[in-house]
Protein backbone atom coordinates (compact mmCIF):
# COMPACT_ATOMS: atom_id res chain seq x y z
CA UNK A 213 0.00 0.00 0.00
CA UNK A 214 1.34 3.41 -0.91
CA UNK A 215 0.92 5.92 1.84
CA UNK A 216 -0.89 9.14 1.05
CA UNK A 217 1.99 11.32 -0.08
CA UNK A 218 1.08 14.23 2.11
CA UNK A 219 1.93 12.62 5.41
CA UNK A 220 4.32 15.51 6.07
CA UNK A 221 1.26 17.76 6.04
CA UNK A 222 -0.38 15.53 8.58
CA UNK A 223 2.77 15.55 10.65
CA UNK A 224 2.90 19.30 10.81
CA UNK A 225 -0.67 19.76 11.92
CA UNK A 226 -0.85 16.73 14.10
CA UNK A 227 2.26 17.27 16.13
CA UNK A 228 1.59 20.92 16.72
CA UNK A 229 0.92 21.75 20.34
CA UNK A 230 -2.49 22.90 21.46
CA UNK A 231 -1.22 26.51 21.47
CA UNK A 232 -0.17 26.93 17.88
CA UNK A 233 -2.58 24.52 16.29
CA UNK A 234 -4.57 26.16 13.53
CA UNK A 235 -7.87 24.75 14.69
CA UNK A 236 -7.26 25.68 18.31
CA UNK A 237 -10.44 27.17 19.71
CA UNK A 238 -10.36 27.65 23.46
CA UNK A 239 -8.21 30.08 25.36
CA UNK A 240 -9.64 29.61 28.85
CA UNK A 241 -8.45 27.04 31.37
CA UNK A 242 -10.77 24.15 32.03
CA UNK A 243 -11.38 21.05 34.12
CA UNK A 244 -12.99 17.79 33.07
CA UNK A 245 -14.47 14.75 34.77
CA UNK A 246 -14.10 11.39 33.06
CA UNK A 247 -16.55 8.66 33.99
CA UNK A 248 -15.10 5.17 33.52
CA UNK A 249 -11.54 3.87 33.64
CA UNK A 250 -11.55 1.61 30.59
CA UNK A 251 -9.44 2.23 27.51
CA UNK A 252 -11.66 5.13 26.30
CA UNK A 253 -11.70 6.93 29.65
CA UNK A 254 -7.97 6.52 30.21
CA UNK A 255 -7.17 7.72 26.69
CA UNK A 256 -9.45 10.75 27.09
CA UNK A 257 -7.78 11.60 30.41
CA UNK A 258 -4.33 11.22 28.82
CA UNK A 259 -5.23 13.50 25.92
CA UNK A 260 -6.56 16.09 28.37
CA UNK A 261 -3.27 16.06 30.28
CA UNK A 262 -1.50 17.09 27.07
CA UNK A 263 -3.49 20.32 26.92
CA UNK A 264 -1.72 23.10 28.86
CA UNK A 265 -5.08 24.80 29.40
CA UNK A 266 -6.48 21.75 31.15
CA UNK A 267 -6.04 22.36 34.86
CA UNK A 268 -7.59 19.26 36.33
CA UNK A 269 -8.98 15.87 35.34
CA UNK A 270 -10.86 13.65 37.76
CA UNK A 271 -11.39 10.08 36.60
CA UNK A 272 -14.13 8.11 38.37
CA UNK A 273 -13.91 4.31 38.19
CA UNK A 274 -16.56 2.33 40.03
CA UNK A 275 -14.59 -0.93 40.30
CA UNK A 276 -11.23 -1.62 41.92
CA UNK A 277 -9.33 -2.02 38.64
CA UNK A 278 -8.62 0.08 35.57
CA UNK A 279 -8.68 -1.15 31.98
CA UNK A 280 -12.28 -2.32 31.56
CA UNK A 281 -12.46 -5.32 29.24
CA UNK A 282 -8.75 -5.14 28.45
CA UNK A 283 -7.22 -7.70 30.77
CA UNK A 284 -3.92 -9.53 30.24
CA UNK A 285 -2.29 -12.00 32.61
CA UNK A 286 1.29 -13.30 32.52
CA UNK A 287 1.37 -16.85 33.87
CA UNK A 288 4.46 -18.89 34.77
CA UNK A 289 4.29 -22.41 33.33
CA UNK A 290 6.83 -25.20 32.98
CA UNK A 291 9.56 -23.98 30.65
CA UNK A 292 8.68 -20.28 30.75
CA UNK A 293 5.60 -18.10 30.72
CA UNK A 294 2.41 -17.54 28.73
CA UNK A 295 0.34 -14.38 28.34
CA UNK A 296 -3.41 -14.96 28.53
CA UNK A 297 -5.83 -12.36 27.23
CA UNK A 298 -9.37 -12.18 28.61
CA UNK A 299 -10.48 -9.34 26.38
CA UNK A 300 -9.12 -7.85 23.15
CA UNK A 301 -5.85 -9.55 22.18
CA UNK A 302 -4.76 -8.18 18.84
CA UNK A 303 -5.34 -4.81 17.26
CA UNK A 304 -6.19 -4.77 13.60
CA UNK A 305 -3.77 -2.88 11.37
CA UNK A 306 -5.32 -0.53 8.86
CA UNK A 307 -4.75 2.96 7.58
CA UNK A 308 -5.68 5.37 9.01
CA UNK A 309 -7.82 3.74 11.71
CA UNK A 310 -5.01 2.10 13.66
CA UNK A 311 -2.79 5.20 13.70
CA UNK A 312 -4.33 6.95 16.75
CA UNK A 313 -3.78 3.79 18.82
CA UNK A 314 -0.20 3.36 17.55
CA UNK A 315 0.58 7.04 18.08
CA UNK A 316 -0.77 6.81 21.60
CA UNK A 317 1.33 3.70 22.32
CA UNK A 318 4.44 5.42 20.92
CA UNK A 319 3.77 8.56 22.96
CA UNK A 320 3.65 6.29 26.00
CA UNK A 321 7.03 4.74 25.19
CA UNK A 322 5.68 1.40 23.93
CA UNK A 323 7.08 1.53 20.39
CA UNK A 324 9.82 -0.96 21.19
CA UNK A 325 7.33 -3.35 22.80
CA UNK A 326 5.07 -3.67 19.77
CA UNK A 327 4.69 -7.13 18.25
CA UNK A 328 3.79 -6.89 14.58
CA UNK A 329 2.08 -9.80 12.88
CA UNK A 330 2.74 -9.38 9.19
CA UNK A 331 0.24 -9.90 6.36
CA UNK A 332 2.30 -12.96 5.32
CA UNK A 333 2.30 -14.62 8.73
CA UNK A 334 0.34 -17.85 9.36
CA UNK A 335 -1.98 -15.92 11.71
CA UNK A 336 -2.94 -13.58 8.87
CA UNK A 337 -3.09 -16.17 6.08
CA UNK A 338 -4.71 -19.13 7.78
CA UNK A 339 -8.21 -18.31 8.93
CA UNK A 340 -10.70 -21.14 9.19
CA UNK A 341 -14.44 -21.61 9.41
CA UNK A 342 -15.85 -24.77 10.93
CA UNK A 343 -18.43 -26.12 8.47
CA UNK A 344 -20.20 -28.52 8.31
CA UNK A 345 -17.92 -30.88 10.33
CA UNK A 346 -14.37 -29.77 9.59
CA UNK A 347 -12.17 -26.68 9.37
CA UNK A 348 -12.19 -24.95 6.00
CA UNK A 349 -9.35 -22.53 5.24
CA UNK A 350 -10.57 -19.23 3.83
CA UNK A 351 -8.93 -18.41 0.49
CA UNK A 352 -5.74 -16.39 0.97
CA UNK A 353 -2.40 -16.38 -0.87
CA UNK A 354 0.06 -19.14 0.03
CA UNK A 355 3.75 -18.32 -0.38
CA UNK A 356 4.71 -21.84 -1.50
CA UNK A 357 2.19 -21.89 -4.40
CA UNK A 358 2.52 -20.30 -7.81
CA UNK A 359 -0.26 -17.92 -8.86
CA UNK A 360 -1.76 -20.63 -11.08
CA UNK A 361 -1.62 -23.27 -8.36
CA UNK A 362 -3.21 -20.85 -5.94
CA UNK A 363 -6.05 -20.06 -8.33
CA UNK A 364 -6.67 -23.74 -9.00
CA UNK A 365 -6.71 -24.58 -5.29
CA UNK A 366 -9.02 -21.66 -4.50
CA UNK A 367 -11.47 -22.51 -7.27
CA UNK A 368 -11.55 -26.14 -6.13
CA UNK A 369 -12.29 -25.07 -2.56
CA UNK A 370 -14.97 -22.60 -3.66
CA UNK A 371 -16.56 -25.29 -5.79
CA UNK A 372 -16.31 -28.26 -3.42
CA UNK A 373 -16.61 -26.94 0.13
CA UNK A 374 -20.25 -26.66 1.29
CA UNK A 375 -19.39 -23.53 3.29
CA UNK A 376 -19.15 -21.67 -0.04
CA UNK A 377 -22.50 -22.98 -1.27
CA UNK A 378 -24.30 -20.31 -3.33
CA UNK A 379 -21.24 -18.06 -3.51
CA UNK A 380 -21.10 -18.05 -7.31
CA UNK A 381 -24.85 -17.75 -7.77
CA UNK A 382 -24.91 -15.14 -5.02
CA UNK A 383 -22.36 -13.00 -6.86
CA UNK A 384 -24.35 -13.34 -10.09
CA UNK A 385 -27.51 -12.39 -8.23
CA UNK A 386 -25.77 -9.28 -6.90
CA UNK A 387 -24.51 -8.30 -10.35
CA UNK A 388 -27.95 -8.64 -11.95
CA UNK A 389 -30.06 -7.18 -9.11
CA UNK A 390 -31.18 -3.57 -9.35
CA UNK A 391 -30.26 -1.42 -6.35
CA UNK A 392 -32.96 -0.48 -3.89
CA UNK A 393 -34.71 2.78 -4.45
CA UNK A 394 -32.85 5.51 -2.54
CA UNK A 395 -35.64 6.08 -0.02
CA UNK A 396 -35.86 2.35 0.77
CA UNK A 397 -32.08 2.05 0.86
CA UNK A 398 -31.83 4.92 3.34
CA UNK A 399 -33.70 2.78 5.87
CA UNK A 400 -31.43 0.53 7.87
CA UNK A 401 -31.70 -3.27 7.72
CA UNK A 402 -30.03 -6.20 9.45
CA UNK A 403 -26.74 -7.63 8.19
CA UNK A 404 -28.55 -10.91 7.42
CA UNK A 405 -31.27 -9.14 5.41
CA UNK A 406 -28.74 -7.10 3.47
CA UNK A 407 -26.51 -10.05 2.53
CA UNK A 408 -29.55 -12.24 1.90
CA UNK A 409 -31.18 -9.78 -0.49
CA UNK A 410 -28.01 -8.83 -2.40
CA UNK A 411 -26.31 -12.27 -2.49
CA UNK A 412 -27.96 -15.27 -0.84
CA UNK A 413 -29.17 -16.13 2.69
CA UNK A 414 -26.77 -19.10 2.75
CA UNK A 415 -23.82 -16.74 2.41
CA UNK A 416 -25.14 -14.83 5.40
CA UNK A 417 -25.62 -18.02 7.42
CA UNK A 418 -22.34 -19.77 6.59
CA UNK A 419 -19.78 -17.02 6.09
CA UNK A 420 -21.00 -13.65 7.32
CA UNK A 421 -22.49 -14.91 10.61
CA UNK A 422 -19.08 -16.45 11.44
CA UNK A 423 -17.28 -13.16 10.83
CA UNK A 424 -19.71 -11.28 13.08
CA UNK A 425 -19.32 -13.92 15.78
CA UNK A 426 -15.61 -13.08 15.73
CA UNK A 427 -16.16 -9.34 16.13
CA UNK A 428 -19.45 -8.75 17.96
CA UNK A 429 -20.27 -12.27 19.18
CA UNK A 430 -23.57 -11.06 17.77
CA UNK A 431 -26.63 -12.11 15.84
CA UNK A 432 -26.65 -10.96 12.21
CA UNK A 433 -30.47 -10.86 12.30
CA UNK A 434 -30.15 -7.98 14.74
CA UNK A 435 -26.90 -6.22 13.84
CA UNK A 436 -27.17 -3.10 11.71
CA UNK A 437 -25.93 -3.26 8.11
CA UNK A 438 -25.84 0.53 7.90
CA UNK A 439 -23.53 0.82 10.89
CA UNK A 440 -21.34 -2.24 10.36
CA UNK A 441 -21.25 -2.63 6.59
CA UNK A 442 -21.73 1.02 5.62
CA UNK A 443 -18.86 1.17 3.15
CA UNK A 444 -20.03 -2.00 1.36
CA UNK A 445 -23.67 -1.04 1.45
CA UNK A 446 -22.80 2.29 -0.14
CA UNK A 447 -21.73 0.35 -3.26
CA UNK A 448 -25.18 -1.02 -3.92
CA UNK A 449 -25.67 1.47 -6.75
CA UNK A 450 -22.88 -0.38 -8.53
CA UNK A 451 -20.11 0.51 -10.92
CA UNK A 452 -19.54 -1.19 -14.21
CA UNK A 453 -23.15 -2.02 -14.99
CA UNK A 454 -24.37 -2.39 -18.57
CA UNK A 455 -27.42 -0.24 -19.26
CA UNK A 456 -30.38 -1.25 -17.15
CA UNK A 457 -29.80 -4.96 -17.85
CA UNK A 458 -26.71 -5.50 -15.71
CA UNK A 459 -26.75 -2.99 -12.86
CA UNK A 460 -23.29 -4.03 -11.63
CA UNK A 461 -23.91 -4.41 -7.92
CA UNK A 462 -21.60 -4.57 -4.97
CA UNK A 463 -19.20 -7.25 -6.11
CA UNK A 464 -18.26 -5.59 -9.38
CA UNK A 465 -17.92 -2.24 -7.60
CA UNK A 466 -15.51 -3.85 -5.17
CA UNK A 467 -13.43 -5.28 -8.02
CA UNK A 468 -13.53 -1.93 -9.82
CA UNK A 469 -12.43 -0.07 -6.69
CA UNK A 470 -9.65 -2.55 -5.95
CA UNK A 471 -8.39 -2.06 -9.51
CA UNK A 472 -8.39 1.74 -9.14
CA UNK A 473 -7.05 1.43 -5.56
CA UNK A 474 -9.98 3.27 -4.04
CA UNK A 475 -10.85 2.74 -0.41
CA UNK A 476 -13.61 4.01 1.82
CA UNK A 477 -12.37 5.55 5.08
CA UNK A 478 -14.08 6.96 8.15
CA UNK A 479 -13.65 10.72 8.51
CA UNK A 480 -13.55 10.29 12.31
CA UNK A 481 -10.32 8.32 11.98
CA UNK A 482 -8.63 11.22 10.21
CA UNK A 483 -10.00 13.70 12.75
CA UNK A 484 -8.42 11.64 15.54
CA UNK A 485 -5.09 11.35 13.71
CA UNK A 486 -5.08 15.11 13.31
CA UNK A 487 -5.98 15.79 16.95
CA UNK A 488 -3.72 13.46 18.92
CA UNK A 489 -0.81 15.14 20.65
CA UNK A 490 2.70 14.18 19.71
CA UNK A 491 5.77 13.64 21.86
CA UNK A 492 9.39 13.78 20.57
CA UNK A 493 9.23 9.98 20.69
CA UNK A 494 6.36 10.01 18.20
CA UNK A 495 8.14 12.47 15.89
CA UNK A 496 11.05 10.02 15.85
CA UNK A 497 8.98 6.98 14.91
CA UNK A 498 5.97 8.37 13.08
CA UNK A 499 7.32 7.61 9.64
CA UNK A 500 8.32 4.07 10.65
CA UNK A 501 4.85 3.49 12.07
CA UNK A 502 3.22 4.37 8.75
CA UNK A 503 5.56 1.91 7.01
CA UNK A 504 4.79 -0.78 9.61
CA UNK A 505 1.00 -0.38 9.34
CA UNK A 506 1.16 -0.88 5.59
CA UNK A 507 2.72 -4.34 6.02
CA UNK A 508 1.04 -5.53 9.19
CA UNK A 509 -2.08 -7.57 9.76
CA UNK A 510 -2.38 -7.07 13.53
CA UNK A 511 -0.44 -5.72 16.50
CA UNK A 512 -0.09 -6.58 20.11
CA UNK A 513 2.42 -5.83 22.88
CA UNK A 514 5.07 -8.03 24.50
CA UNK A 515 3.07 -8.28 27.73
CA UNK A 516 -0.33 -8.25 26.06
CA UNK A 517 -2.80 -5.46 25.33
CA UNK A 518 -2.88 -4.73 29.08
CA UNK A 519 0.53 -3.10 28.65
CA UNK A 520 -1.23 -0.17 26.99
CA UNK A 521 -3.40 0.26 30.08
CA UNK A 522 -0.43 0.09 32.46
CA UNK A 523 1.45 2.70 30.43
CA UNK A 524 -1.60 4.99 30.35
CA UNK A 525 -2.08 4.73 34.11
CA UNK A 526 1.62 5.41 34.77
CA UNK A 527 1.49 8.47 32.52
CA UNK A 528 -1.69 9.81 34.15
CA UNK A 529 -0.28 9.35 37.63
CA UNK A 530 2.92 11.14 36.63
CA UNK A 531 1.11 14.07 35.01
CA UNK A 532 0.23 15.79 38.26
CA UNK A 533 -3.11 16.81 36.74
CA UNK A 534 -5.18 13.67 37.13
CA UNK A 535 -6.96 12.42 40.20
CA UNK A 536 -8.13 8.83 39.85
CA UNK A 537 -10.94 7.83 42.21
CA UNK A 538 -11.31 4.06 42.44
CA UNK A 539 -14.45 2.31 43.79
CA UNK A 540 -16.24 5.59 43.12
CA UNK A 541 -19.94 5.90 43.63
CA UNK A 542 -21.14 8.73 41.39
CA UNK A 543 -24.74 9.38 42.34
CA UNK A 544 -25.56 12.26 40.08
CA UNK A 545 -24.46 14.32 37.14
CA UNK A 546 -26.36 17.59 37.05
CA UNK A 547 -26.27 20.64 34.87
CA UNK A 548 -25.51 23.88 36.64
CA UNK A 549 -26.04 26.98 34.47
CA UNK A 550 -23.28 28.88 36.32
CA UNK A 551 -20.64 26.24 36.81
CA UNK A 552 -21.07 23.70 34.05
CA UNK A 553 -21.64 20.12 35.10
CA UNK A 554 -21.69 18.95 38.66
CA UNK A 555 -20.73 15.47 39.86
CA UNK A 556 -22.28 14.29 43.10
CA UNK A 557 -20.69 11.56 45.25
CA UNK A 558 -21.73 10.50 48.78
CA UNK A 559 -20.29 12.48 51.68
CA UNK A 560 -18.12 10.69 54.25
CA UNK A 561 -21.12 9.97 56.52
CA UNK A 562 -23.12 8.78 53.50
CA UNK A 563 -26.01 11.11 54.32
CA UNK A 564 -25.54 13.77 51.71
CA UNK A 565 -23.80 14.50 48.44
CA UNK A 566 -20.54 16.29 47.96
CA UNK A 567 -20.47 18.12 44.67
CA UNK A 568 -17.68 19.08 42.35
CA UNK A 569 -18.07 21.29 39.28
CA UNK A 570 -16.45 20.73 35.92
CA UNK A 571 -16.49 22.45 32.56
CA UNK A 572 -17.12 19.11 30.86
CA UNK A 573 -17.96 15.53 31.70
CA UNK A 574 -16.79 12.77 29.35
CA UNK A 575 -18.88 9.68 30.00
CA UNK A 576 -17.51 6.31 28.86
CA UNK A 577 -19.71 4.18 31.11
CA UNK A 578 -22.71 2.14 29.85
CA UNK A 579 -25.52 4.47 28.74
CA UNK A 580 -28.05 3.04 31.20
CA UNK A 581 -25.65 3.65 34.11
CA UNK A 582 -25.24 7.26 32.93
CA UNK A 583 -29.00 7.68 32.54
CA UNK A 584 -29.41 6.68 36.19
CA UNK A 585 -26.98 9.43 37.27
CA UNK A 586 -28.21 12.23 35.04
CA UNK A 587 -30.46 14.86 36.50
CA UNK A 588 -32.69 16.28 33.74
CA UNK A 589 -31.53 19.80 32.99
CA UNK A 590 -33.87 22.61 33.89
CA UNK A 591 -34.35 26.12 32.54
CA UNK A 592 -32.71 26.91 29.24
CA UNK A 593 -33.22 23.51 27.69
CA UNK A 594 -36.52 22.62 29.32
CA UNK A 595 -38.07 21.53 26.03
CA UNK A 596 -35.57 18.69 25.88
CA UNK A 597 -35.75 17.87 29.58
CA UNK A 598 -35.18 14.15 30.15
CA UNK A 599 -34.93 13.16 26.49
CA UNK A 600 -31.22 12.35 26.80
CA UNK A 601 -31.99 9.94 29.60
CA UNK A 602 -34.72 8.17 27.68
CA UNK A 603 -32.49 7.80 24.60
CA UNK A 604 -29.62 6.51 26.74
CA UNK A 605 -31.92 3.92 28.31
CA UNK A 606 -32.65 2.47 24.86
CA UNK A 607 -28.96 1.60 24.49
CA UNK A 608 -29.10 -1.43 26.71
CA UNK A 609 -28.16 -4.51 24.71
CA UNK A 610 -24.74 -6.08 25.11
CA UNK A 611 -23.69 -9.72 24.93
CA UNK A 612 -21.77 -11.84 27.41
CA UNK A 613 -18.79 -13.93 26.33
CA UNK A 614 -17.15 -16.77 28.24
CA UNK A 615 -13.42 -16.68 27.51
CA UNK A 616 -11.53 -19.93 28.23
CA UNK A 617 -7.74 -19.79 27.96
CA UNK A 618 -5.95 -23.13 27.84
CA UNK A 619 -2.24 -23.96 27.77
CA UNK A 620 -0.92 -27.34 26.64
CA UNK A 621 2.79 -28.28 26.89
CA UNK A 622 2.50 -30.06 23.50
CA UNK A 623 3.60 -27.60 20.78
CA UNK A 624 2.18 -29.79 17.98
CA UNK A 625 -1.40 -30.07 19.08
CA UNK A 626 -3.28 -28.66 16.12
CA UNK A 627 -4.51 -30.91 13.30
CA UNK A 628 -4.28 -28.05 10.78
CA UNK A 629 -1.60 -25.53 9.87
CA UNK A 630 -1.30 -22.91 12.60
CA UNK A 631 -3.14 -19.66 12.03
CA UNK A 632 -5.62 -17.18 13.47
CA UNK A 633 -8.02 -19.89 14.57
CA UNK A 634 -11.54 -20.71 13.47
CA UNK A 635 -14.99 -19.21 13.65
CA UNK A 636 -18.22 -21.11 14.02
CA UNK A 637 -21.16 -19.91 11.89
CA UNK A 638 -24.76 -19.90 13.07
CA UNK A 639 -25.61 -22.63 10.56
CA UNK A 640 -23.83 -25.25 12.71
CA UNK A 641 -26.64 -27.18 14.39
CA UNK A 642 -26.96 -27.39 18.16
CA UNK A 643 -25.81 -31.06 18.29
CA UNK A 644 -22.43 -30.03 16.90
CA UNK A 645 -22.19 -26.94 19.06
CA UNK A 646 -24.13 -27.44 22.31
CA UNK A 647 -21.57 -25.22 24.08
CA UNK A 648 -22.67 -22.22 21.99
CA UNK A 649 -19.11 -21.85 20.72
CA UNK A 650 -18.38 -18.75 18.66
CA UNK A 651 -14.81 -19.49 17.72
CA UNK A 652 -11.42 -20.75 18.82
CA UNK A 653 -8.25 -18.67 18.64
CA UNK A 654 -4.92 -20.37 18.02
CA UNK A 655 -3.44 -17.90 20.46
CA UNK A 656 0.19 -19.00 20.16
CA UNK A 657 0.29 -17.93 16.50
CA UNK A 658 -1.40 -14.57 17.04
CA UNK A 659 1.02 -13.56 19.83
CA UNK A 660 4.14 -13.94 17.68
CA UNK A 661 5.54 -11.43 15.22
CA UNK A 662 8.33 -9.05 14.44
CA UNK A 663 9.64 -6.17 16.50
CA UNK A 664 9.52 -2.63 15.17
CA UNK A 665 13.07 -2.59 13.83
CA UNK A 666 13.17 -3.78 10.17
CA UNK A 667 15.81 -6.41 10.99
CA UNK A 668 14.35 -7.44 14.32
CA UNK A 669 14.09 -11.17 15.02
CA UNK A 670 10.84 -12.94 15.85
CA UNK A 671 9.28 -11.66 19.06
CA UNK A 672 6.98 -13.82 21.18
CA UNK A 673 4.74 -13.04 24.11
CA UNK A 674 5.33 -16.51 25.50
CA UNK A 675 8.63 -18.13 26.35
CA UNK A 676 7.07 -21.54 27.02
CA UNK A 677 7.05 -23.74 23.92
CA UNK A 678 3.56 -25.31 24.10
CA UNK A 679 0.18 -24.45 22.52
CA UNK A 680 -2.10 -21.68 23.76
CA UNK A 681 -5.77 -21.81 22.75
CA UNK A 682 -8.71 -19.55 23.57
CA UNK A 683 -12.26 -20.83 23.27
CA UNK A 684 -15.02 -18.18 23.07
CA UNK A 685 -18.58 -19.19 23.96
CA UNK A 686 -21.94 -17.54 24.48
CA UNK A 687 -22.47 -14.17 22.85
CA UNK A 688 -25.96 -13.70 21.43
CA UNK A 689 -26.73 -17.40 22.03
CA UNK A 690 -26.86 -16.53 25.74
CA UNK A 691 -29.29 -13.64 25.44
CA UNK A 692 -31.78 -13.90 28.31
CA UNK A 693 -29.68 -16.52 30.15
CA UNK A 694 -28.72 -15.73 33.72
CA UNK A 695 -27.16 -18.97 34.97
CA UNK A 696 -23.82 -18.91 33.23
CA UNK A 697 -21.37 -21.82 33.46
CA UNK A 698 -18.90 -21.69 36.36
CA UNK A 699 -15.14 -22.17 35.86
CA UNK A 700 -15.12 -25.99 35.90
CA UNK A 701 -18.15 -26.26 33.63
CA UNK A 702 -16.69 -23.72 31.20
CA UNK A 703 -13.38 -25.61 30.99
CA UNK A 704 -15.23 -28.89 30.41
CA UNK A 705 -17.37 -27.28 27.71
CA UNK A 706 -14.29 -25.84 25.99
CA UNK A 707 -12.51 -29.19 26.08
CA UNK A 708 -15.57 -31.03 24.75
CA UNK A 709 -15.77 -28.55 21.89
CA UNK A 710 -12.06 -28.94 21.06
CA UNK A 711 -12.41 -32.72 21.13
CA UNK A 712 -15.40 -32.66 18.77
CA UNK A 713 -14.03 -30.09 16.35
CA UNK A 714 -10.26 -30.77 16.42
CA UNK A 715 -9.97 -34.16 18.11
CA UNK A 716 -7.81 -32.65 20.85
CA UNK A 717 -7.76 -35.06 23.81
CA UNK A 718 -4.73 -33.68 25.73
CA UNK A 719 -5.22 -32.21 29.17
CA UNK A 720 -4.25 -28.53 29.48
CA UNK A 721 -1.82 -27.79 32.31
CA UNK A 722 -3.29 -24.32 32.77
CA UNK A 723 -6.94 -23.37 32.32
CA UNK A 724 -8.24 -19.89 33.15
CA UNK A 725 -11.73 -18.60 32.48
CA UNK A 726 -13.39 -15.21 32.60
CA UNK A 727 -17.07 -14.46 32.14
CA UNK A 728 -17.10 -11.12 30.32
CA UNK A 729 -20.58 -9.99 31.29
CA UNK A 730 -22.30 -7.57 28.90
CA UNK A 731 -18.89 -6.96 27.36
CA UNK A 732 -19.75 -6.29 23.73
CA UNK A 733 -22.48 -3.72 23.01
CA UNK A 734 -24.60 -4.65 20.02
CA UNK A 735 -25.19 -2.13 17.26
CA UNK A 736 -28.63 -3.22 16.23
CA UNK A 737 -30.73 -1.99 13.30
CA UNK A 738 -31.19 1.79 13.53
CA UNK A 739 -28.06 2.32 15.65
CA UNK A 740 -26.60 5.10 13.54
CA UNK A 741 -29.76 7.22 13.61
CA UNK A 742 -30.11 6.63 17.35
CA UNK A 743 -26.54 7.89 17.82
CA UNK A 744 -27.19 11.06 15.83
CA UNK A 745 -30.40 11.66 17.82
CA UNK A 746 -28.66 11.04 21.14
CA UNK A 747 -25.77 13.26 20.21
CA UNK A 748 -28.07 16.11 19.16
CA UNK A 749 -30.31 15.84 22.21
CA UNK A 750 -27.54 15.57 24.77
CA UNK A 751 -25.78 18.58 23.23
CA UNK A 752 -28.87 20.69 23.64
CA UNK A 753 -29.99 19.41 27.01
CA UNK A 754 -26.53 19.62 28.58
CA UNK A 755 -25.29 22.73 26.77
CA UNK A 756 -22.49 20.85 24.94
CA UNK A 757 -20.84 20.03 28.26
CA UNK A 758 -21.64 16.32 28.33
CA UNK A 759 -19.62 14.16 25.93
CA UNK A 760 -20.39 10.52 25.22
CA UNK A 761 -17.61 8.17 24.13
CA UNK A 762 -16.67 4.50 24.17
CA UNK A 763 -17.71 1.12 22.88
CA UNK A 764 -21.45 1.75 23.31
CA UNK A 765 -21.50 4.45 20.68
CA UNK A 766 -19.12 4.37 17.75
CA UNK A 767 -16.99 1.21 17.49
CA UNK A 768 -16.22 -1.65 19.88
CA UNK A 769 -12.53 -2.30 19.07
CA UNK A 770 -9.56 -1.00 21.02
CA UNK A 771 -8.59 1.30 18.13
CA UNK A 772 -12.16 2.64 18.00
CA UNK A 773 -12.11 3.35 21.73
CA UNK A 774 -8.73 5.11 21.56
CA UNK A 775 -10.08 7.18 18.68
CA UNK A 776 -13.16 8.15 20.69
CA UNK A 777 -11.03 8.99 23.73
CA UNK A 778 -8.95 11.39 21.62
CA UNK A 779 -11.96 12.93 19.85
CA UNK A 780 -13.92 13.47 23.06
CA UNK A 781 -11.03 15.22 24.83
CA UNK A 782 -10.26 17.54 21.90
CA UNK A 783 -13.17 18.42 19.60
CA UNK A 784 -15.67 17.15 22.20
CA UNK A 785 -14.56 19.62 24.85
CA UNK A 786 -14.39 22.37 22.24
CA UNK A 787 -10.66 22.78 22.86
CA UNK A 788 -9.94 22.38 19.17
CA UNK A 789 -11.95 22.58 15.96
CA UNK A 790 -11.19 20.69 12.73
CA UNK A 791 -8.23 22.09 10.87
CA UNK A 792 -9.39 23.90 7.74
CA UNK A 793 -6.13 23.53 5.79
CA UNK A 794 -6.79 21.35 2.76
CA UNK A 795 -5.00 18.07 2.11
CA UNK A 796 -5.71 14.37 1.58
CA UNK A 797 -5.20 13.70 5.28
CA UNK A 798 -7.98 16.17 6.07
CA UNK A 799 -10.80 14.76 3.97
CA UNK A 800 -13.49 16.58 5.94
CA UNK A 801 -12.65 19.83 4.14
CA UNK A 802 -15.04 20.21 1.25
CA UNK A 803 -17.22 17.35 2.57
CA UNK A 804 -18.46 18.53 5.97
CA UNK A 805 -19.96 21.97 6.61
CA UNK A 806 -17.00 23.94 8.03
CA UNK A 807 -19.30 25.47 10.63
CA UNK A 808 -20.24 22.08 12.10
CA UNK A 809 -19.73 22.20 15.87
CA UNK A 810 -18.32 19.00 17.43
CA UNK A 811 -18.50 20.13 21.06
CA UNK A 812 -20.58 17.89 23.35
CA UNK A 813 -22.59 14.77 22.52
CA UNK A 814 -20.95 11.99 20.52
CA UNK A 815 -18.04 13.34 18.51
CA UNK A 816 -18.70 11.97 15.05
CA UNK A 817 -18.49 13.53 11.67
CA UNK A 818 -21.96 14.25 10.16
CA UNK A 819 -20.59 12.59 7.00
CA UNK A 820 -19.18 9.24 8.07
CA UNK A 821 -17.31 7.86 5.09
CA UNK A 822 -15.27 9.23 2.26
CA UNK A 823 -13.21 7.75 -0.56
CA UNK A 824 -9.44 7.82 -0.49
CA UNK A 825 -6.87 6.35 -2.84
CA UNK A 826 -4.65 3.62 -1.43
Ligand SMILES: C=Cc1c2[nH]c(c1C)Cc1[nH]c(c(CCC(=O)O)c1C)Cc1[nH]c(c(C)c1CCC(=O)O)Cc1[nH]c(c(C)c1C=C)C2
Pocket residue numbers: 298299300301302303304425426427428429510613615632633634635650651652653658684685728731732768769770771772
Ligand atom coordinates in the same frame (compact mmCIF):
# COMPACT_ATOMS: atom_id res chain seq x y z
C1 LIG B 1 -13.65 -10.91 24.23
C2 LIG B 1 -14.00 -11.18 22.99
C3 LIG B 1 -14.10 -10.28 21.84
C4 LIG B 1 -14.74 -10.65 20.66
N1 LIG B 1 -14.69 -9.64 19.78
C5 LIG B 1 -14.06 -8.58 20.33
C6 LIG B 1 -13.68 -8.95 21.65
C7 LIG B 1 -12.94 -8.07 22.59
C8 LIG B 1 -13.84 -7.31 19.63
C9 LIG B 1 -13.24 -7.46 18.27
N2 LIG B 1 -12.66 -8.56 17.73
C10 LIG B 1 -12.23 -8.27 16.47
C11 LIG B 1 -12.57 -6.94 16.17
C12 LIG B 1 -12.32 -6.23 14.84
C13 LIG B 1 -10.94 -5.76 14.68
C14 LIG B 1 -10.47 -4.72 15.65
O1 LIG B 1 -11.08 -3.64 15.75
O2 LIG B 1 -9.48 -4.97 16.35
C15 LIG B 1 -13.21 -6.43 17.29
C16 LIG B 1 -13.78 -5.05 17.44
C17 LIG B 1 -11.54 -9.19 15.53
C18 LIG B 1 -10.96 -10.36 16.20
N3 LIG B 1 -11.71 -11.37 16.70
C19 LIG B 1 -10.89 -12.31 17.23
C20 LIG B 1 -9.54 -11.88 17.07
C21 LIG B 1 -8.33 -12.64 17.49
C22 LIG B 1 -9.58 -10.64 16.42
C23 LIG B 1 -8.39 -9.80 16.06
C24 LIG B 1 -8.20 -9.31 14.69
C25 LIG B 1 -7.99 -10.33 13.60
O3 LIG B 1 -6.98 -11.04 13.58
O4 LIG B 1 -8.87 -10.40 12.70
C26 LIG B 1 -11.34 -13.55 17.85
C27 LIG B 1 -12.68 -13.53 18.51
N4 LIG B 1 -13.21 -12.48 19.17
C28 LIG B 1 -14.45 -12.81 19.63
C29 LIG B 1 -14.72 -14.12 19.26
C30 LIG B 1 -15.98 -14.86 19.60
C31 LIG B 1 -13.62 -14.58 18.57
C32 LIG B 1 -13.50 -15.93 18.03
C33 LIG B 1 -12.50 -16.52 17.50
C34 LIG B 1 -15.36 -11.93 20.37
